[in-house]
Amino acid sequence: MFVADEDPYTAESAKAFLKLARGRKLGVLVNMVIGMPKLKYIILYSKYSKVYSIPFDEQLRIYRASGVDPIKLRSAGVAKMVKAAVDIARRLNS
Numbered sequence: 001m002f003v004a005d006e007d008p009y010t011a012e013s014a015k016a017f018l019k020l021a022r023g024r025k026l027g028v029l030v031n032m033v034i035g036m037p038k039l040k041y042i043i044l045y046s047k048y049s050k051v052y053s054i055p056f057d058e059q060l061r062i063y064r065a066s067g068v069d070p071i072k073l074r075s076a077g078v079a080k081m082v083k084a085a086v087d088i089a090r091r092l093n094s
Contacts, residue, residue: 001026001027001028001029001088002014002017002018002027002028002029002048002049003028003029003031004028004029004030004031004041004045005030005031005032006030006033006037006038006041011041011044011045014028014045014048015044015048018048018049019048026049026050026088026091026092027049027050027051027052027084027087027088028045028046028048028049028050028051028052029051029052029054029084030042030045030051030052030053030054031054032054032055032056032057032077033053033054033055033056034055034056037053050087052080052083052084052087053080054077054080054081054084055076055077055080056077057075057076057077057078
């Protein structure tokens with residue numbers, strides 16, 4: 001699993017890391033996307049593995065700073081992270 005941002009430097013390091021990674025590549029998690037993810041990065045990352053896009057969530061950032069468990073929030077960002085984790089777990093068990 002590789003957590004990435006939408007910038008050229010992270011894209012280059014992801015490319016290098018994922019080429020060196022041996023075995024199954026579980027996914028690239030593009031984190032804290034504002035609005036729609038840029039197609040350029042989705043296409044680039046999808047060459048290496050399955051891509052999960054997690055939206056930016058200001059509410060999650062505020063509550064994490066105050067120590068609230070993210071699972072207790074009704075947040076789009078948390079829901080997408082949980083969905084990605086479940087999908088990865090299923091892929092590991094198959």
